[in-house]
Structure formats: structure tokens, C-alpha cells
Amino acid sequence: MASDYQTPYKGVLGWLDDRLPVINFADQHLRFYPTPKNLTYAWNFGSLAGIALVIMIVTGIVLAMHYTPHTDYAFASIQKIMRDVNYGWLLRYIHMNGASFFFIVVYIHIFRGLYYGSYKQPREVLWGLGVIILLLMMATAFMGYTLPWGQMSFWGATVITNLFSAVPVFGDEITRWLWGGFAVGNPTLQRFFSLHYLMPFMIVGAVLLHLVALHRYGSNNPTGIEPKGKQDQVPFHPYYTVKDLFGLGVFLIALSLFTFYAPNYLGHADNYIPADPLVTPAHIVPEWYFLPFYAILRAIPDKLGGVVAMFASVLVLFVLPWLDRSRVRSGKYRPIFKQFYWLLVLDVLVLGYVGAMPAGGIWVPIGRVATAYYFAYFLVILPLLGVFERPKPLPNSISDPVLKGGGQPAGAAAKPMEKA
Amino acid sequence: MKKLFAALAMAATMGLASGPAHAAEAAPIPEHTWQFEGVFGTFNRASAQRGLQVYNQVCSSCHGMKYVAFRTLSDLGYSEEQVEAIAAQYTVTDGPNEEGEMYQRPAEPTDNFPSPYDNKQAAKNANNGAYPPDLSAITNARPGGPEYLRALLIGYEDPPADANMAPGQYWNKYMPGHKIAMPQLLVDGAVSYQDGTKATAEQMAHDVTTFLHWASNPHMEERKRMGLKVILFLIVLTGLLYAVQRKIWADVKK
Numbered sequence: 001m002a003s004d005y006q007t008p009y010k011g012v013l014g015w016l017d018d019r020l021p022v023i024n025f026a027d028q029h030l031r032f033y034p035t036p037k038n039l040t041y042a043w044n045f046g047s048l049a050g051i052a053l054v055i056m057i058v059t060g061i062v063l064a065m066h067y068t069p070h071t072d073y074a075f076a077s078i079q080k081i082m083r084d085v086n087y088g089w090l091l092r093y094i095h096m097n098g099a100s101f102f103f104i105v106v107y108i109h110i111f112r113g114l115y116y117g118s119y120k121q122p123r124e125v126l127w128g129l130g131v132i133i134l135l136l137m138m139a140t141a142f143m144g145y146t147l148p149w150g151q152m153s154f155w156g157a158t159v160i161t162n163l164f165s166a167v168p169v170f171g172d173e174i175t176r177w178l179w180g181g182f183a184v185g186n187p188t189l190q191r192f193f194s195l196h197y198l199m200p201f202m203i204v205g206a207v208l209l210h211l212v213a214l215h216r217y218g219s220n221n222p223t224g225i226e227p228k229g230k231q232d233q234v235p236f237h238p239y240y241t242v243k244d245l246f247g248l249g250v251f252l253i254a255l256s257l258f259t260f261y262a263p264n265y266l267g268h269a270d271n272y273i274p275a276d277p278l279v280t281p282a283h284i285v286p287e288w289y290f291l292p293f294y295a296i297l298r299a300i301p302d303k304l305g306g307v308v309a310m311f312a313s314v315l316v317l318f319v320l321p322w323l324d325r326s327r328v329r330s331g332k333y334r335p336i337f338k339q340f341y342w343l344l345v346l347d348v349l350v351l352g353y354v355g356a357m358p359a360g361g362i363w364v365p366i367g368r369v370a371t372a373y374y375f376a377y378f379l380v381i382l383p384l385l386g387v388f389e390r391p392k393p394l395p396n397s398i399s400d401p402v403l404k405g406g407g408q409p410a411g412a413a414a415k416p417m418e419k420a
Numbered sequence: 421m422k423k424l425f426a427a428l429a430m431a432a433t434m435g436l437a438s439g440p441a442h443a444a445e446a447a448p449i450p451e452h453t454w455q456f457e458g459v460f461g462t463f464n465r466a467s468a469q470r471g472l473q474v475y476n477q478v479c480s481s482c483h484g485m486k487y488v489a490f491r492t493l494s495d496l497g498y499s500e501e502q503v504e505a506i507a508a509q510y511t512v513t514d515g516p517n518e519e520g521e522m523y524q525r526p527a528e529p530t531d532n533f534p535s536p537y538d539n540k541q542a543a544k545n546a547n548n549g550a551y552p553p554d555l556s557a558i559t560n561a562r563p564g565g566p567e568y569l570r571a572l573l574i575g576y577e578d579p580p581a582d583a584n585m586a587p588g589q590y591w592n593k594y595m596p597g598h599k600i601a602m603p604q605l606l607v608d609g610a611v612s613y614q615d616g617t618k619a620t621a622e623q624m625a626h627d628v629t630t631f632l633h634w635a636s637n638p639h640m641e642e643r644k645r646m647g648l649k650v651i652l653f654l655i656v657l658t659g660l661l662y663a664v665q666r667k668i669w670a671d672v673k674k
Contacts, residue, residue, distance in 0.1 A: 038674075090646070242661065246662050256654060259647070
């Protein structure tokens, strides 16, 4: 089948590539890979997320060498890591804050995709794989937070696993099955550790598929118009390797500020108290990156309804490519969309804030309105905008963003979006 | 400096991280200045050593510190002999010996600070049903950290007339809910400092908090020193990468 492959290399490299054509593969996908030349810094966050994943896996593997997944020893083994393991404090603080930064990077990556319509045809599968990565990340982070077996670990795990008891008929069976007992306990901790070790590698697999899908049609870009030839593109190396490295530098500075100078700022003090099933903390609050979802959960007065809404808030992203009916891809050329988009960004921040507040008083109605807008954005506003919005004229190409002779009417301009 | 980082943190996390402080009813915690604050912060050795004296003579009768090893006290400027002498003040259970019996012996530097009670139930039983928490990581385990701890230790007041106080409960304006099972122990002159410092309640609260903040974060000084080097290096590297990026992209037409 591939016997007609002719290696382009000579000498030893040619000999090896002839037998194992990964050198050519890497060249095609990392070096010569044609990339739109107009990508902004908003496009840095994909590679950053990949690097964050590697940082998490490397620190996590070393931490696992010193951690004990048992309810009697987990807390003590973390203290041992922090005190006696060489640079254990550094590994753990990088891993703790790295999780937060992984989510920051991924959330920016997702909101970039939402603004520039990166989910639209022909990149629906690329987008869907991204949503799968997000779901895997959330599961991994939740289980990881349980491992130190502090108060917030235990009660967070209790609250979240209890959500499954809302499932009609089988709820209690499912919850007991998840726990491996009649409450969150040692079997729960051990399976969470096992899965917390497994899932990052599932994420790696999903990331590889994400990249395969990405390289099928290439990166989207701020204009949302597909490149029309060499004049619109640059090879990935050195142009985007250096740009990604610069972005990595900025990322590492931010991560270092937290790791070295505010290592516990993003966590909860309660998690330095050993888990005690008999003492409930005053406020059980998830990590900051789950707060918007937590607010949606609590916005619905019905338990099952809340659980459904919380899962739906992520799952709705799967069908987004078919909900957004606009034929114009980039938000840059969609004056009305733009306003709703920024309102969504604000809305998610409000949800995050509400999620951190006690469930009562003014926070209840605010949470409900914000939840309603979140779903309205995807289920009502985007489908309607596709019909009623009049987009601005699109440029002819990436290299020619300035319109000549008034440009094309929006309807006709939608054509360049179709793949060439 | 701490405020600056708090502000940076707020900006970086888009304000999402700022959860509810804690039970709103407690009085606001007063600001306090510590030598361990800031980018160049270090533990004041003299203060931490006085703090250990307060822990030894006051706190340790009810609170353990089971994750802290005596040997690590050398970080606070104690000599090997001094560490051995401090450890020897405590008794630990070891064994079983060759007859299969557990036995008591003076602690050695390789031991951890022992807990005063055999188990949580015994601790509660001896303290009116309240559990005196282990102090190994106490400043990390409370919102407000060292500020809160110091304020709590000297925050005792007479309960208001309408307060319904059970026996063995005390009124503390910084305790969430105000009622605390620990009596006010840091009163002026409660210990007599070996270095001659006047042992006021304020001074002891400051010293023991410094010591316990070290116990909670024994690698803080190393962490801050390393952080400075790492961040300075990254700033230079990132600057160079930016320059390289500008040069490489110079030939690309917009």
C-alpha cells in the first residue's frame, strides 16, 4: 500500500525514514505545516494546553511515587511529600496550580473558538473532540482533588457523587456502585486514584485525535476565511514555534508567581484539615474552575433538574456547530453576535462568582438569570442570529483584509467559508 | 507585597477564586506585619525560637504537631545538641521490643512531635467534647492564615450578656461563631522567655504564630529564593524569545 513511499532524505536519515517514516511525518506536521499567517495571540492557547498537560503528567507521575491512596495514610503522605521528599513541595505546588492554569488556558482556548466560529463546518469533529477533552479534564481534576483526603476532598467527593442519586430508579444503586460502599470511603479513594492516573492518558489520546482533525483542514484564523494559497500562509516552523515558545514563557511566569509566592491562594484552607466524615465544613465549595457549573447546578430548584442542567451546560457544546446557523464564521464580521458573545463571557464570570457564594438571598435569582442566559445563548440566540443578523462584508482573503470597491455582500461572502 | 500578589491573583483568575471569606459574623482580622511576608520574606529565627518555647510550655499540653520532625528544628538555627535536648523533653511510644511490649522513651531528633492524646476520642473526652486540632499545618488550614491565628490567640473578650455560653466555652471575637473551647492561655508573663524578651500576650501570639507558620511551611524560604531566580530567568528568556519572534516575523507581510 505505502510501498511507493519515497523518502526525501539521504544518508542515515534517509535509511531510517525509509523504514520508519516518522521523520517525514514530523516534518510535514511540525515544520512545513502551512498555517494561516494572521493568527493572533488568541491562538497560543492550544499549544499551551498541550504543554500544561505534559507538565501535569510529569509532576503527577513523580507525586504518585510518594503518594499513598488509603484513607488512613493519604493526608499523611501528602504532608510527607511537602516536608521530606526532595523538592516534593515544588512538585505538589506545580501540580496544584498547574491544574488551575490548565483550566484557565483551556477556557480561553474554548472562548477563542466560540468567538471566531472555530466549531463551524468543516471543523465540527475537531470541536467535538475538544469537548470530550474538557469532560475528561473535569473528571480528572475532580478525582485528583479528592486524593489529598482533606475536608474539601472528602465533602466535595460526597456532594458530587451524591448527584448521581438523583437518577430516577437506579440512583442509589449507581451511587453505591461509584462509592464501592455505602459512603465515600477507602474503596472510593482507591478507584479515584486509579482513574486519576488513567484519565490523563485518555486525554493524550483525545488530544492526538484533536490534532489529526486539526491538521485535516488547518487552523481557523481571525478572519474565519480559509487560506487561498501560499500568500496567506507561513510554515509552522519557525514562525509559530517561536510564537508558541514566547507564549510559553509568559505562561510559565504566571504559573511561577502562584507556585512560588501564592501556592495555596487558589485552593481552600479546609483541605489542610484531614477528612472527617462527622464534621461538615461551613461551605462546601468546588475548585474555582467548577464554580460556573456549580452555580448552574444550584440554580435549578429540583435536584435531578439541576444535575441535568449542569451536564447539559457542557453537552450543549457538542451540538453547537449545528445550533449556530450563521454562514459567517468569525465574530469579527458579526456585529450583533459580538454583543451577545461578550455578554456570554460576562455571564460565565457572574456564574462563577455566584457559584462561590452561599446559596441564598440575592445570589439565587442572579444565578437563575445567568443560567437562563447561558442556555438561551446557545439554544435561542445563536439559531436566531443566523437568520436575522446582517453580517458585515467579508474581505476577499486573509492577505487582503481591506475591502476593495465596497467588498462583497454578506450573502455572497459566505461562500469563501466553504472549503475550497 | 502580599496585597500585590493578591491583586495579581485576582486579575489572573478573573475574580473567580474569591470565595466567601468565612462565617461573616466574626470580626475583621487586623493586619499584622511579619518578617516572613513578601518576596524576600524569611522566618525571624529569634521569634520562631521563642515561639517554640510557647508551644512547648503552653500549646503542647493539648495540641500535637505529628507531621513535624524534631530534626527539622535545625532550620530555625538550633545546633544538633539543642535539637536533641528539645526532643528529649518529649516522651514517645516505641516498640514493640524483644518481649513484644510497647515502651516509652525520650524522643530523638528523628521522631516527630508527639500528640498529647492517644486518639481523637481521648482528646475530645479531655476537652469538653472539643477536639484540639493538630498544629502541623495550622496556618495553611485556616482562612486568613497567620493573621487569623495571631488574632485568635489574643481575641478573647467577655461574652455579651445575651450570649448563651455552655460550661467550657469562651468568647473570642475572631472565632467564627465566637464560641471557642480553648481558654485564653496567652496572658502576660505566661512563659518567661529564655532570651529575656518581655513575654506580653501580643509578643507570645506573634512568636508562636511565626513558629507555627514555619511548621506549616518549612520550605518557604527555599521556595521564595528559588522563585525569584526562576522568575528572573523566565523574564529574560521570554524577552529574548520575543525579540527572536519579532525578527523572524519581520519578513511576513501583513
